[in-house]
Amino acid sequence: MYVFRLCCIAAITAVCALVLKNNKSELVPLCLTAGGIIMLLYCFDYLTESVNFIKSFAQTTGIENDIVRTVFKIVGIGFIVELTAGSIKELGFEGVADKLILCGKIILFVVAVPILSATYKIIVSLINLT
Numbered sequence: 001m002y003v004f005r006l007c008c009i010a011a012i013t014a015v016c017a018l019v020l021k022n023n024k025s026e027l028v029p030l031c032l033t034a035g036g037i038i039m040l041l042y043c044f045d046y047l048t049e050s051v052n053f054i055k056s057f058a059q060t061t062g063i064e065n066d067i068v069r070t071v072f073k074i075v076g077i078g079f080i081v082e083l084t085a086g087s088i089k090e091l092g093f094e095g096v097a098d099k100l101i102l103c104g105k106i107i108l109f110v111v112a113v114p115i116l117s118a119t120y121k122i123i124v125s126l127i128n129l130t
Helices: 002-023 025-061 065-090 094-129
Strands: none
């Protein structure tokens, strides 16, 4: 049901932008931005349920909070970079968007290093148990 509502918001935004394009073209970016913000705010309600589940799962299994926090940072960085790059591409600056995506990947790699370190520690501890 969430996906259907989200698609309806996107379709209404696109139709409004199309109508405005013919009449008031200077309002099209504002319309698209407003629609995007409404879609993001709508998704946050759905996202909070998942975040709460992941937090309780991490507490139950004993996963360190730093790892969970790092995973959320990675996902957040990916979403922000992708959203911004898509918006920049819509404005016609594909070169800037491509560079942003490259920089985002580099940042994601650097942020993921603590997870690699934690994974290494877990593997070493499992090897020492046998």
